[in-house]
Amino acid sequence: MSSAATKPVKRSGIIKGFNKGHAVAKRTVxxxxxxxxxxxRVAAIRDVIREISxxxxxxxxxxxxxxxxxxxxxxKVAKKRLGSIQAGKxxxxxxxNINRKASAK
Structure with a gap:
């Protein structure tokens, strides 16, 4: 097996050869x-909204x-309502935290 087949090589824009194909920039995920x-400011606004609603x-x-x-x-209840496990956690x-603060008062 050649090294060109195992790891991706930057395309050269040439029609033939190992580096054939249109030259494109690699996308970063x-x-x-x-x-x-x-x-x-945002925390204060959220506190006011929570207090009212x-x-x-x-x-x-x-x-x-x-x-x-x-x-x-x-x-499980939070995940079901919010859609993702991260949002549920x-x-x-x-x-x-809100329960802890309320019981501390």
């Missing part, structure tokens, strides 16, 4: 999930499940 930093029904259910110690079931952790 970007991550689809990126953590974004929440600024103070309260929790949605599924968030209340997750909160009750967490209070009774059913973390796995809470994650984040929401579960957020609600757990």
């Amino acid at each position: 970007t991550s689809t999930f990126k953590k974004q930093v929440v600024t103070k 309260g929790f949605s029904p599924y968030e209340r259910r997750v909160s009750e499940l967490l209070k009774s110690g059913l973390d796995k079931r809470a994650l 984040k929401k579960r952790d957020d609600i757990a």
